Amino acid sequence: MTATHTPTPAPQPSPPRQGALGRATAFVRNTWRGLTSMRTALVLLFLLALAAIPGALLPQRSLNTQKVDEYIAARPTLGPIMDRFELFDVFGSFWFTAVYVLLFVSLVGCILPRCVEHFHALRTPPVAAPRNLQRLPHHTQTTVADSPADALDRIQGELRGWKVVRREGGARGHDGEATLSAEKGYLREAGNLVFHISLVGLLVAVAAGKLFGYEGQRILVANGEEFCTTSPASFDSFRAGSTLDGTGLNPMCVRVNTFAADYLDNGQAEMFTSDIEYQYGGDLVTNTWRDAQLKVNHPLRVGSDRVYLQGHGYAPTFTVTWPNGETRTETMQWAPDDATTFLSSGAMRFDPPGGMYPDADERRKNQIALEGLFAPTASFHGTLLTSIFPAMMDPAVAIDVYKGDSGLDTGSPQSLFSLNKELINQGRLVKQDRVNLRPGESVTLADGTEVRFDKATDFVNLQVSHDPAQQWVLVAAISMMAGLLVSLLVKRRRVWARAYPSGTVNDGERRTVVELGGLARTDQAGWGDEFDRLVERLLGDDAPSAPAAQEKKN
Amino acid sequence: MTQNDTLARYSDWAFESAFAVLVLALVLLVAEYATHRADVVAERERELVAAGRRPASDTVERTAGPGRVEETPKRTLSQRVGNMGRALVVVVAGLLVASIVLRGLATERFPLGNMYEFVAMACTAAVLFGLVVLRKPAYRIMWVYLLVPVLILMFLAATVLYADAAPVVPALRSFWLPIHVTIISVGSGIFLVSGVASLLFLLRIRFPKGEEHSGVFAALAERLPDAQTLDRLAYRTTIIGFPLFGAGIILGAIWAEAAWGRFWGWDPKETVSFITWVVYAAYLHARATSGWRNTRAAWINVAGFIAMLFNLFIINMVVSGLHSYAGLN
Numbered sequence: 001m002t003a004t005h006t007p008t009p010a011p012q013p014s015p016p017r018q019g020a021l022g023r024a025t026a027f028v029r030n031t032w033r034g035l036t037s038m039r040t041a042l043v044l045l046f047l048l049a050l051a052a053i054p055g056a057l058l059p060q061r062s063l064n065t066q067k068v069d070e071y072i073a074a075r076p077t078l079g080p081i082m083d084r085f086e087l088f089d090v091f092g093s094f095w096f097t098a099v100y101v102l103l104f105v106s107l108v109g110c111i112l113p114r115c116v117e118h119f120h121a122l123r124t125p126p127v128a129a130p131r132n133l134q135r136l137p138h139h140t141q142t143t144v145a146d147s148p149a150d151a152l153d154r155i156q157g158e159l160r161g162w163k164v165v166r167r168e169g170g171a172r173g174h175d176g177e178a179t180l181s182a183e184k185g186y187l188r189e190a191g192n193l194v195f196h197i198s199l200v201g202l203l204v205a206v207a208a209g210k211l212f213g214y215e216g217q218r219i220l221v222a223n224g225e226e227f228c229t230t231s232p233a234s235f236d237s238f239r240a241g242s243t244l245d246g247t248g249l250n251p252m253c254v255r256v257n258t259f260a261a262d263y264l265d266n267g268q269a270e271m272f273t274s275d276i277e278y279q280y281g282g283d284l285v286t287n288t289w290r291d292a293q294l295k296v297n298h299p300l301r302v303g304s305d306r307v308y309l310q311g312h313g314y315a316p317t318f319t320v321t322w323p324n325g326e327t328r329t330e331t332m333q334w335a336p337d338d339a340t341t342f343l344s345s346g347a348m349r350f351d352p353p354g355g356m357y358p359d360a361d362e363r364r365k366n367q368i369a370l371e372g373l374f375a376p377t378a379s380f381h382g383t384l385l386t387s388i389f390p391a392m393m394d395p396a397v398a399i400d401v402y403k404g405d406s407g408l409d410t411g412s413p414q415s416l417f418s419l420n421k422e423l424i425n426q427g428r429l430v431k432q433d434r435v436n437l438r439p440g441e442s443v444t445l446a447d448g449t450e451v452r453f454d455k456a457t458d459f460v461n462l463q464v465s466h467d468p469a470q471q472w473v474l475v476a477a478i479s480m481m482a483g484l485l486v487s488l489l490v491k492r493r494r495v496w497a498r499a500y501p502s503g504t505v506n507d508g509e510r511r512t513v514v515e516l517g518g519l520a521r522t523d524q525a526g527w528g529d530e531f532d533r534l535v536e537r538l539l540g541d542d543a544p545s546a547p548a549a550q551e552k553k554n
Numbered sequence: 555m556t557q558n559d560t561l562a563r564y565s566d567w568a569f570e571s572a573f574a575v576l577v578l579a580l581v582l583l584v585a586e587y588a589t590h591r592a593d594v595v596a597e598r599e600r601e602l603v604a605a606g607r608r609p610a611s612d613t614v615e616r617t618a619g620p621g622r623v624e625e626t627p628k629r630t631l632s633q634r635v636g637n638m639g640r641a642l643v644v645v646v647a648g649l650l651v652a653s654i655v656l657r658g659l660a661t662e663r664f665p666l667g668n669m670y671e672f673v674a675m676a677c678t679a680a681v682l683f684g685l686v687v688l689r690k691p692a693y694r695i696m697w698v699y700l701l702v703p704v705l706i707l708m709f710l711a712a713t714v715l716y717a718d719a720a721p722v723v724p725a726l727r728s729f730w731l732p733i734h735v736t737i738i739s740v741g742s743g744i745f746l747v748s749g750v751a752s753l754l755f756l757l758r759i760r761f762p763k764g765e766e767h768s769g770v771f772a773a774l775a776e777r778l779p780d781a782q783t784l785d786r787l788a789y790r791t792t793i794i795g796f797p798l799f800g801a802g803i804i805l806g807a808i809w810a811e812a813a814w815g816r817f818w819g820w821d822p823k824e825t826v827s828f829i830t831w832v833v834y835a836a837y838l839h840a841r842a843t844s845g846w847r848n849t850r851a852a853w854i855n856v857a858g859f860i861a862m863l864f865n866l867f868i869i870n871m872v873v874s875g876l877h878s879y880a881g882l883n
Contacts, residue, residue, distance in 0.1 A: 038839060039843060039845075039846075042843060045833075045836040056822045056829070056869065056873065057822075062819070063820070215815065269723055270721065270724065296724035297724070297812050308815040465816065474808070477804045481804065484797050488797060
């Protein structure tokens with residue numbers, strides 16, 4: 001889009017009356033011309049930049065749903081209106097889509113005719129030499145001993161890489177006159193076209209990725225827990241492409257064996273590493289597990305899928321021993337609320353073993369639940385637990401233990417990390433005790449049930465991503481950059497040479513006048529020196545001594 | 555005190571010295587600017603051009619007497635002061651490079667891990683790039699305007715943004731860090747030069763050569779190169795900065811694909827980089843559109859640089875996102 005030229009036919013006197021069809025075509029044609037003009041492209045570029053601004057300044061659902069909810073809650077009147085205008089989903093909103101679709105239509109409408117024009121320009125010989133080369137911004141003149149034909153042969157030989165055409169005769173009407181027209185820099189337009197076409201390609205590839213790709217997150221405790229990508233349900237969260245119905249995910253199984261975090265003395269993380277095993281494709285049939293190591297910046301790439309280590313935390317293990325000696329052990333991830341000390345919070349719910357109570361209703365009312373904090377490196381202010389270091393050096397938990405209906409059987413969804421406050425307020429879940437426990441320590445409730453904190457294990461948050469078009473995005477981006485560089489670095493130049501016999505010829509005297517003229521079609525800066533150098537190269541020893549190449553201010 | 559702490563201290567000293575020398579250079583350059591007379595420069599240039607074409611023997615005569623610095627009589631006090639200032643700028647560049655290298659040695663990593671180091675790199679890039687593109691006599695007088703923003707950025711870097719030499723978080727431990735962040739910071743430095751040129755162009759076009767009226771701005775404009783020269787400088791620097799910045803964004807996307815699980819996710823930093831790139835694209839298009847070529851294009855270029863600054867300061871320090879590596883907490 002570096003030049004505006006939709007070919008306009010010569011203005012015709014408009015007929016006095018035009019049929020509806022004619023008016024409609026005129027309207028479509030004028031709209032199309034307006035849309036593909038450079039001015040429109042500029043305006044659309046601005047609109048695109050402007051439209052993206054709320055995406056940077058307002059919380060976005062695609063990044064953080066919770067923040068968006070808080071933002072709307074804090075503005076009861078304005079929030080819902082902003083939401084209605086999709087200000088929290090800017091990059092999927094109707095107006096952002098409208099702007100970039102119009103921009104790309106305008107771009108295609110501008111590029112296609114230019115491709116045709118460029119194709120024709122490549123087949124058209126350089127334009128004939130102007131009548132008066134001295135009028136050009138840069139020109140020089142000298143006399144040489146060769147004949148006009150030889151002089152032009154020599155110049156033509158030096159113009160390698162230029163598109164050259166030679167014409168006998170000429171506008172000046174000298175006998176034996178011949179001219180050379182040379183042009184270079186065709187690659188500039190080609191690079192420009194490649195850049196813009198690649199831009200369209202980039203958009204198509206990104207869109208394809210959004211249609212056919214998916215990504216899902218899953219938390220796994222690093223003690224050999226495994227999961228398979230059988231369906232979106234096996235993920236904790238899942239974002240599917242528009243063409244996906246949840247079946248047909250690339251089959252893959254992952255088992256997490258270890259997780260290690262290295263910290264500096266000040267608690268800053270140095271590296272996170274997790275050893276995993278996986279099965280992919282044919283491995284699932286043969287049940288072969290392959291080893292792999294995940295690190296930050298080093299995902300597992302297999303087929304068109306990638307597995308990332310996205311986060312980590314701690315999963316405490318508790319054992320409940322009922323008075324009759326039956327036990328239940330559970331390990332559950334707790335949410336790392338504090339990113340620097342990994343003080344985490346969470347909850348657990350234990351169903352009494354079957355047969356302990358006469359009926360299901362009674363059994364439901366005697367569930368054990370606990371809720372509290374976990375500190376990887378504990379520090380107590382009185383009885384208040386905090387964490388002072390993110391690595392597990394001296395773990396402890398501070399928990400409230402409840403007995404009653406934990407809501408497991410209600411069928412309604414609950415938070416994984418906290419108990420239902422409603423159940424507690426209604427007295428259906430009754431607090432039994434509040435204690436701080438270190439690994440191996442336990443608390444015994446009034447009815448003789450013992451709750452023991454066994455240990456904590458690392459958990460990892462894995463992301464599985466599938467984007468079949470990703471490499472095409474890269475290809476488009478690279479060709480875009482290549483096209484851009486070519487279109488910015490290549491300069492368009494025109495040079496003409498005219499040679500004719502000098503008027504008076506004596507023996508031993510030079511007998512051919514050679515005129516050279518040059519025109520910079522782009523990037524005028526520096527063209528003067530460039531022309532001087534070119535003249536020296538073209539004419540060799542016959543070049544008029546510097547600074548004979550006159551320079552006119554252009 | 556470990557060896558690394560010592561190196562880190564030397565790095566800080568180098569940075570502070572660079573700042574002090576820059577202040578001195580700026581004082582000298584302002585003095586030159588205040589006493590500058592445009593016609594003298596023109597005369598001097600003509601003379602230089604003539605001198606360059608003299609036969610070689612003459613040059614030998616003129617430089618005879620090694621060790622003695624002889625002033626050519628035509629060089630005014632104003633120009634001598636200015637030349638001293640520009641010589642000091644070279645010292646500033648050297649000290650800044652030393653500061654960056656020492657910090658890299660002290661932290662045993664590539665020295666682009668927080669905002670302080672980023673701004674230091676961008677300032678160094680701007681000064682070094684300035685030494686290249688402003689070397690022509692016609693441009694020399696513009697140094698003042700380039701050094702003022704550099705000075706402000708360095709001041710902010712050393713006060714608000716300063717972060718102790720320390721290792722970086724796991725996400726930054728990647729060989730993409732030197733590639734991506736260096737390209738972006740060098741691009742920022744180049745855009746700084748370009749933005750300054752466009753601002754000066756706007757000032758110049760308001761007060762065209764020979765039509766300067768009285769007033770502070772007119773007096774400032776009077777000493778500038780003509781509008782076309784400034785415009786060309788802005789364009790020439792932008793067409794270097796634009797592909798460089800674009801490459802930086804693409805390399806960042808490649809890194810994001812490995813680090814964050816997607817190559818593009820409209821993180822605030824990514825979004826504003828996109829906006830900046832689109833604004834600079836609009837500048838290049840405006841340059842090819844009739845009616846937009848002059849003032850409007852220059853304003854777009856200035857807007858691009860403002861977007862750059864916004865991306866660096868507001869996005870890193872106010873808006874939280876994945877790029878919050880400022881090291882300010």
